[in-house]
Amino acid sequence: MTTESAQELRNRQAKFTAELHGDDIGSKSGLKALLSKNKAAQEEAVAKYLRHWDGKTDTDAEQRRLEDYNEGTHSYYNVVTDFYEYGWGSSFHFSRFYPGESFTASVARHEHFLAYKAGIQAGDLVLDVGCGVGGPAREIARFTGANIVGLNNNDYQIAKAKYYANKVGLADQLDFVKGDFMNMHFEPETFDKVYAIEATCHAPKLEGVYGEIYKVLKPGGVFAVYEWVMTDKYDETNPEHRQIAYEIELGDGIPKMFPAEVARKALTSVGFEVTYDQDLADNDDAVPWYYPLTGEWKYVQTLADLATFFRTSYIGRKFTTTMVTVMEKVGIAPKGSRDVTLALEEAAVGLVAGGKAKLFTPMMLFVAKKPEKE
Numbered sequence: 001m002t003t004e005s006a007q008e009l010r011n012r013q014a015k016f017t018a019e020l021h022g023d024d025i026g027s028k029s030g031l032k033a034l035l036s037k038n039k040a041a042q043e044e045a046v047a048k049y050l051r052h053w054d055g056k057t058d059t060d061a062e063q064r065r066l067e068d069y070n071e072g073t074h075s076y077y078n079v080v081t082d083f084y085e086y087g088w089g090s091s092f093h094f095s096r097f098y099p100g101e102s103f104t105a106s107v108a109r110h111e112h113f114l115a116y117k118a119g120i121q122a123g124d125l126v127l128d129v130g131c132g133v134g135g136p137a138r139e140i141a142r143f144t145g146a147n148i149v150g151l152n153n154n155d156y157q158i159a160k161a162k163y164y165a166n167k168v169g170l171a172d173q174l175d176f177v178k179g180d181f182m183n184m185h186f187e188p189e190t191f192d193k194v195y196a197i198e199a200t201c202h203a204p205k206l207e208g209v210y211g212e213i214y215k216v217l218k219p220g221g222v223f224a225v226y227e228w229v230m231t232d233k234y235d236e237t238n239p240e241h242r243q244i245a246y247e248i249e250l251g252d253g254i255p256k257m258f259p260a261e262v263a264r265k266a267l268t269s270v271g272f273e274v275t276y277d278q279d280l281a282d283n284d285d286a287v288p289w290y291y292p293l294t295g296e297w298k299y300v301q302t303l304a305d306l307a308t309f310f311r312t313s314y315i316g317r318k319f320t321t322t323m324v325t326v327m328e329k330v331g332i333a334p335k336g337s338r339d340v341t342l343a344l345e346e347a348a349v350g351l352v353a354g355g356k357a358k359l360f361t362p363m364m365l366f367v368a369k370k371p372e373k374e
Ligand SMILES: CC(C)=CCC[C@@H](C)[C@H]1CC[C@H]2C3=C(CC[C@]12C)[C@@]1(C)CC[C@H](O)C[C@@H]1CC3
Pocket: 083, 084, 086, 087, 088, 091, 092, 093, 094, 198, 199, 201, 228, 252, 253, 311, 312, 316, 317, 320, 321, 341, 344, 345, 347, 348
């Protein structure tokens, strides 16, 4: 059997993206984009994503998911990006909420805080690892005046990120490039700062992605990350705990959730000095980070958030699943769309359960420094 080279994989993924999403990427988003997909390609993308998710959590099943991390995540984001944009917006991450604070203000504040902790300055060259459709990069570019390169292995998201950057007049400050964060193509010591928001959890091994980040950072450079990890309360041998982690993995396209300790050790093992280490979810916030997925109206902070909250709540999600099921049955929505909403439902359930029990956090903040040269 011949193995595919990295270049062949890139070409195949790019070709598939063109087939699946067409050439008018950007102008359509959310459910409108979903309805304009190539139906056969969408069916294939969903099958590709779901092929490794058979309920098994034994070592062999995990190994298969870890080995297929690139295609697995690529397929996952091919099929969920429209739902994310429809339900959440263009920053694909969680955030803390202060009483009275709107959803969009909270998302932006979370991004500003990371930029502040990384010490990003005007004129810095910054890498955004796993940049999504560029929501955080646009906000951090405006907030700091830095130049940002977004790295992503999903062609559809890159095309969208470029489209949005042009639309808001930030094309001079932002660039978005295709690449696997486990094998970066940048020259060593290129970037002043690197950040990653809820993306490196897709890595099959954290030393791999952190090692690549270390390599492309300049000596004295800083890496700041919001990492998705299981907390110290998590016990892998407890079936209820493992079920929650499995729901998070399946619904969020993650080959394997790692404990916080594994992330901490991985950072130091590749050479970083960890200067800040804090689980931002481990506090007494009156409004929990997972509130939009709970369906508890008492947490909604502003009237402007009602539409978002409806879409993210249990009832809103059921409404979307029913609507998509009907559209799929009558042939308007591509086959497999319903399966995507069901996988996202598992994500929501697992994330809330993990968040409530404090077994999981999406905001383990590490700030790490690459030592100066001797
Ligand atoms: C996958 C990783 C590492 C991060 C993404 C975090 C969040 C932005 C997503 C996690 C679960 C997602 C769901 C939705 C939006 C984006 C997330 C919150 C929906 C609300 C989108 C609309 C669907 O109908 C229901 C989804 C539930 C899960």
